[in-house]
Amino acid sequence: MQACKDIRGRINLYLDNELQGDDRLQFESHLRDCEACRSVTRTEQRFLDGVRDVKPLYVASTDLRTRILESSTDEFRVQQRMPSFIRARVVMAAAVATLLLFLLPVIVWRFRERAPQPQAVSSFALMAADTHLRHSRGQLPLEMTTSAPQEVSDWFTNKVSFKVKIPNYQESSGQEKLYTLEGARLVALRNDYAAYVAYEMKGRPISLVITSDGVAKPSGGETIKAKGLTFHYNAIQGLKVITWSDRGLTYALVSDLDERGQQSCIVCHQGAKDQDFIAPLKPH
Amino acid sequence: MGDSLINEQAIAYIDALFGYAMTLTRDRPTAEDLVQETYVRAARAADKLAEDSNVKNWLFVVMRNAWLNQIRHQSKGPRFVGLEDEEFDSSTCVAEGNTNPQIIYLRKLERDEVRLAIESLPVTYREVVVLRDIEGFSYQEIATVLGCPAGTVMSRLARAREKLRGLLDSREPKTQARAV
Numbered sequence: 001m002q003a004c005k006d007i008r009g010r011i012n013l014y015l016d017n018e019l020q021g022d023d024r025l026q027f028e029s030h031l032r033d034c035e036a037c038r039s040v041t042r043t044e045q046r047f048l049d050g051v052r053d054v055k056p057l058y059v060a061s062t063d064l065r066t067r068i069l070e071s072s073t074d075e076f077r078v079q080q081r082m083p084s085f086i087r088a089r090v091v092m093a094a095a096v097a098t099l100l101l102f103l104l105p106v107i108v109w110r111f112r113e114r115a116p117q118p119q120a121v122s123s124f125a126l127m128a129a130d131t132h133l134r135h136s137r138g139q140l141p142l143e144m145t146t147s148a149p150q151e152v153s154d155w156f157t158n159k160v161s162f163k164v165k166i167p168n169y170q171e172s173s174g175q176e177k178l179y180t181l182e183g184a185r186l187v188a189l190r191n192d193y194a195a196y197v198a199y200e201m202k203g204r205p206i207s208l209v210i211t212s213d214g215v216a217k218p219s220g221g222e223t224i225k226a227k228g229l230t231f232h233y234n235a236i237q238g239l240k241v242i243t244w245s246d247r248g249l250t251y252a253l254v255s256d257l258d259e260r261g262q263q264s265c266i267v268c269h270q271g272a273k274d275q276d277f278i279a280p281l282k283p284h
Numbered sequence: 285m286g287d288s289l290i291n292e293q294a295i296a297y298i299d300a301l302f303g304y305a306m307t308l309t310r311d312r313p314t315a316e317d318l319v320q321e322t323y324v325r326a327a328r329a330a331d332k333l334a335e336d337s338n339v340k341n342w343l344f345v346v347m348r349n350a351w352l353n354q355i356r357h358q359s360k361g362p363r364f365v366g367l368e369d370e371e372f373d374s375s376t377c378v379a380e381g382n383t384n385p386q387i388i389y390l391r392k393l394e395r396d397e398v399r400l401a402i403e404s405l406p407v408t409y410r411e412v413v414v415l416r417d418i419e420g421f422s423y424q425e426i427a428t429v430l431g432c433p434a435g436t437v438m439s440r441l442a443r444a445r446e447k448l449r450g451l452l453d454s455r456e457p458k459t460q461a462r463a464v
Contacts, residue, residue, distance in 0.1 A: 012442055016416065018423050047449060051417045054395045057402065060302035064316045068298060068323050130295070139299070237295075 003030060007037050011044050059139070062127055062188045069126045121234050124189075124209075124216035125243050128252030129236040131187050131196060132207040142198055145183035152184045156195050159186060162212045162249055164195045179206065189215060207254040216250045218243035294326060297340050300419055301347055307414045308351050308407065318354070322347040341421065344429045401451040409444030416441055 007030045013019045014027050031038045134140040144155050149166035156164040166181070179201040186193040187209065194211040221234035221243075234241045243252045301322060305315035326346050333342060402413055415426045416437075423441075427434040 012445070013438070016423065016441075018438075047445075048417060051398055051402070051413065051445075051448065054398045054402065055418045056299050057303040057399060057414060057418050058299065058306045058315075060298045060319065061316070064302065064319060065295070065298055067316075067320055069295065 004034060004037055007031075007034070008040055011037075011041050014041070015045055015048055056139075062131065065130045066123045066127045069130065070123060121221060121236060122216070122219040122232070122243060124211070124218065124250060125221070125232070125234050125241045125252055126236060127187075127189060127194075128207065128209040128243070128254050129234075129239050129241050131209060132205065132239060132254035133237065135196070135198060135207060136205050140185070140187070140196075142183035143185035147181045149181060152181065152197060155184060160193050160195050160210075162195075162210070164197075164210055166197060201255075201257075204256055206257075207252075209252040209254070211250050213245045213248055213250045218245055218250055218252075294323065294339065294343060297343055300340065301343060303418060304344060304347060304411075304414060305351075307410050308348070310403070318347060318351055321350045321354075325350055338425070340419075341425045341428060344415070344419075344421075348429055348431075398452065401448055404451060405444060405447055408440065409447055412437060412441045413444045413448060 007027060010019060010023070010027055014024065019027055031041060131140065135142075144152070146152060146155075149168040152166045153164050179199050182198040182200055184195065184197045187196045188194075189211055192211070192215050194209050194215070197208040197210070199206040199208065218230070218232045221232040221241075224231045224233060229244050229246055231242050231244045234243070239254050239256055241252060241254050243250065245251070298319065301319050302315060305318040305322075306312065309315045309318060322343060326343055329346070333339070402410060405413065411430070412426060415421045415429060416423075421429070423434045423437045426437045426441075430437065
């Protein structure tokens with residue numbers, strides 16, 4: 001009985017994988033011989049399984065993710081890229097900075113016209129990359145699954161404040177099926193919803209995020225002009241993100257495909273006549 | 285640790301950190317601010333982090349320190365949070381009395397009910413349950429986050445689970461009503 005009392009006092013340790021070595025062997029040996037303790041352990045295991053099943057307890061909003069990505073990346077740029085010997089001389093630099101402060105208006109005025117503006121990644125591109133990653137990890141399941149573009153377009157009706165039209169180039173062109181439409185869901189973007197459409201090509205996911213250009217405008221990154229549109233290309237967390245605006249909507253296409261990920265454009269531009277549309281996105 | 289920390293590792297823990305922030309604050313806007321504060325602090329201290337460090341554990345420590353700091357600044361007088369059940373007898377953590385009906389009952393509980401029960405725990409208990417059972421930290425890692433001995437984690441966790449079990453036992457199952 002004393003053995004049972006000791007063993008039951010260690011059940012949590014055992015189930016939490018905190019019991020090691022001889023203690024663990026002794027515990028397991030007792031369980032093999034004692035049905036009562038085995039039963040109590042099983043009961044506790046089921047209880048813990050029930051508790052652990054609620055994971056994740058909470059999910060951070062897309063807005064928070066965007067805020068973190070933007071603010072943290074900025075912080076890191078400042079902290080990490082500054083050489084250590086310069087950091088050690090911050091106090092000295094502060095004195096110089098004070099002096100420069102008096103000259104700042106003149107410096108700004110002189111260089112304003114000439115200095116190129118930094119090409120920061122847009123929050124929309126960051127949000128699209130993050131959404132793509134979360135979906136790839138299974139953290140963002142689709143709300144509707146279908147391979148029919150029209151069904152996706154219909155599903156978004158009355159759910160978003162803009163019209164989502166998903167082209168069906170594969171069917172109309174009669175070409176070999178190079179990609180698969182998987183489905184769609186809504187994703188939060190600021191105080192609105194954006195449309196998220198998931199594709200798959202050769203086992204690799206492609207994400208298309210659509211919102212109105214009143215909510216997000218593409219900016220930053222490498223800009224490429226083609227067919228009267230301006231595309232912004234960014235590499236974010238190993239992903240290729242292309243953003244652009246067209247006829248009142250802003251799009252982000254995310255993939256881990258090669259080069260600039262321009263192959264992902266195929267989800268809307270598969271026809272041969274569209275190849276000259278995609279070509280400018282290829283690296284020169 | 286370089287730029288890649290935020291991009292590859294830290295962001296991967298954002299749900300976990302937000303969950304812990306909600307556990308501590310119980311308020312979404314406050315929790316979001318706490319997450320942001322954590323990342324800012326982490327970014328500033330990242331160059332002190334060794335290459336083989338446990339980033340997740342470290343981020344949780346940073347968050348808890350940020351939270352304690354906020355509490356210190358917000359309260360003018362002493363603050364006592366969630367210790368109403370500290371008088372629980374910690375000498376026994378024997379898991380007895382769990383009979384089959386309880387197992388069956390627990391299985392029928394929806395995740396929301398378990399979540400509600402966790403949320404209604406006092407913060408000291410809620411914290412260890414979340415760190416252990418939701419985030420999967422070891423006792424030693426939890427001790428690092430909480431700044432207390434691993435033995436304290438063990439006893440507190442046992443009491444927290446007893447309390448949680450009691451809360452779940454006292455709830456009416458809603459599963460049957462919802463299952464249409």
